[in-house]
Amino acid sequence: MSENRDKDIDSRGVVVVGAGPTGLLLAGDLAAAGIPVTLLERRHPGRSNLSRALVVHATTLEALDSRDIAAPLIERGAPVRSLRLFDTAVVDVSELPTPYPYLLVVPQYETEAVLYERLERLGVRIRYETEVVGLRQDPDGVTVTVREASGTREERAAYVVGTDGSRSAVRSLLGVEFPGHTVVASVMLADAKLSHPPQTRIATNTDGDKFAFVAPFKDGYHRIICWDQKHAKAETEPVELAEVRDILRETLGSDFGMGEPRWSSRFHSDERQAERYRVGRVFLAGDAAHTHSPAGGQGMNTGLLDAANLSWKLIAVLRGRAGEALLDSYERERHPVGAAVIKGSGRLLRAAQIKMTPARKARNLAMHFALARPAVNRRIGFALSGLWITYPAPRGAHALTGRRAGDVALTGTPERLLEALRGGGFVLLAPPELHAVAAEAGVTAAVAADGGPVRLVRPDGYIAWAAEAPSAEEVAAAIAASGA
Structure with a gap:
């Protein structure tokens, strides 16, 4: 600064x-x-x-990386590269274009x-x-x-x-x-050890009224999220081990040898904005x-x-x-x-929450075949991870404006864009001849190894402005207009 x-x-x-x-x-x-x-x-x-x-998703981990605090969080968590949805449908996030192609369970x-x-x-x-x-x-x-x-x-x-x-x-x-409304009542959370954990690291399934989700923590415990809408209890009621085990058996086929939880809670879930x-x-x-x-x-x-x-x-x-x-x-x-x-x-x-058995079977089959297609799997992965987020750009702006910059490889030191963003300011990705303009404005400049367009990257990792071959005057004007 x-x-x-x-x-x-x-x-x-x-x-x-x-x-x-x-x-x-x-x-x-x-x-x-x-x-x-x-x-x-x-x-x-x-x-x-x-x-x-x-769960901490990839886009969030990128934001934490740009603050140099992703690594200590990853050390405390368990990276999971796929999850099972609705019986046999599997979402694979291991090929997402990010330094963090996984869900961090922490x-x-x-x-x-x-x-x-x-x-x-x-x-x-x-x-x-x-x-x-x-x-x-x-x-x-x-x-x-x-x-x-x-x-x-x-x-x-x-x-x-x-x-x-x-x-x-x-x-x-x-x-x-x-405005909004309650969508699920009596959601139960429990952290417990499982003597026989699920084969997939994250498992989830439902029979309509009952739902269960199981994911591992790094310390050997598992998080269980479940509910039974036919037998919803008041939020003041304690979570009983027997009711959680019953839901697990009926939705996932096993209670996985669940032991007494170290912590449990019951709450309701709303959709409001x-x-x-x-x-x-x-x-x-x-x-x-x-x-x-x-x-x-x-x-x-x-x-x-x-x-x-x-x-x-x-x-x-x-x-x-x-x-x-x-x-x-x-x-x-x-x-x-x-x-x-x-x-x-x-x-x-x-x-x-689909309740009719034929409809649930059709859903499971449709999800299984849809997620077997790489393009669909990737789209779901983008939706889960936050990589889909794009912000509005002015009319006539370069196509990259408003998009996530990603962790661009840089020539020299630092070697990555997320590291360059750790100063808390904007970063200009541009050829060396434009770096003096950035320096005059107090903006960090770096050379992108991909040799792509000139990009002015905001502190939150999104592109504020981009151009193919701008003049020094155009770069200076973009920096001044951005709030850098």
Whole structure:
């Protein structure tokens, strides 16, 4: 970062409400850029050992790699390169065009631990037992009223981001609607050891009313997600070992020698999306903005990518490098992604809920033959992994604009684009004769080994601008317009 950019930082900073994965990543990005950040959490101090989310997908791992925190998370998880859907249908993700062609099965608390350790290194402390009870905006900033053990006080910030979950206080105070409905009641989670694990590392199946999903953790335990819609119980009821074993036997043919769980929980699953992700100086991200069924394991991943999209834009505006209009692009880019994830996970869930035996057999057979085709298998893999995400581009823009850049090989050091992005800024992939333009603007420049078009890559790994053979003036104009 150049010194002249640091001088422009808005000292009011950002208040982030909610210290789940989305809030932890966002606060870490802001702190790494030197932006003052306050992270508020209603819960008691300490990290939770609960683990609703269990899969980290390839696009998310790429985002973590660009922050140099993918490796410690991978060490805590179990890479899985295929999963079984609906009896004999298998999705193979091992050939996806990414450094991470697998699903990383890892408890949510481990993901949070890696993000929390990053925050500690950056000197950010979470203010626990702090509840947001009021919010008011004016042209210059936001005043947040919080209630703590010592009483009520006010926090002042340039911007506020609500990452405080599906029951978001920030969303409620904004008056933003959260339309949708419950799609599955009484979902049971359990982490247990299996004396005879499934042959496929991830196994899932359904008979319509009953559903089961089994995946391995690295420590020898397995995560089991299951439900029985005919015998749904209140969420306050404990999860019984016998009911989980019965569902496993009826859907997957075996209880796999399941032992007593070390942890279990019961909850309901909704499909909901906030009507707006931005209201003035206040933003919503993660579960505060969207919730969906556990099908596909998209929830936490979508929230983390919300944070990656929003953080660099807040940094650019707070530094005075971009105008407020850049912040409008957060909702424009991420709201359609949230809607698509809800739609996709909903389709998968409804396929799992087919009750008539002939229809289930037809579904299983159709899925088996469809996934035997490499093109279909690849398409499903893209949908699961997040590699499909593309953002809108201006009319007349190069075809690469808005697309994920991927981990482009570079000549020299660093050797990969994701490593070059670890500085938190834009990266210009261009021939050496254009590097002086980038240097003048404080942008990292590198030579792509593929010799492709000139590309200006955003901090979140997406292409802000591209051209086949631009002049130095065109490159300078693109950098200035991007907020780099």
